[in-house]
Amino acid sequence: NAGVTQTPKFRILKIGQSMTLQCTQDMNHNYMYWYRQDPGMGLKLIYYSVGAGITDKGEVPNGYNVSRSTTEDFPLRLELAAPSQTSVYFCASSYGDNSNQPQHFGDGTRLSIL
């Protein structure tokens, strides 16, 4: 049971480039989330999804896009990379409406924009 898998683990981008951060989970969770974590800061919610075909903005969505075509996959797209997007990105999933179900996190993608 792999849980939540993120790829790549590390990436360096040039300003203006685009890329997709991949996230897949094998726990049949309905809810999936993307966070970014900057040094000394808490996790900030970028986007989330409550099921296939449904996505919604979180606290810091600008500069990002997501899609949820299947239950398993929730990719995060950066269209025009900016230095402010240098961060560690975590994908997470949970079983239900999160009232008492903990989120399970992937190992993160460390992204640098130069």
Place this chain on the structure above:
Amino acid sequence: GQNIDQPTEMTATEGAIVQINCTYQTSGFNGLFWYQQHAGEAPTFLSYNVLDGLEEKGRFSSFLSRSKGYSYLLLKELQMKDSASYLCATNDYKLSFGAGTTVTVRA
């Protein structure tokens, strides 16, 4: 929205007890989570409180007072492997995280 405060750093000795406080102000509340995050790793779930009172799980306990907007995580019999960041997160059908408390355990 959510406003969550927790201390930035704490240091304690192996075998001791440490209490990490978390205060929050929220427009909606549906429980509070504590997560542990070792440096360079993903957060992992520790505890969940939705009703007032103490929840105990082995060496770790978590307390909640909804009327005071206050929670704490108690780590007993500290071990070196407990050196990590501890994240408080309130649940309003989306999690809002505090900045985390870095605990350093010294021999």
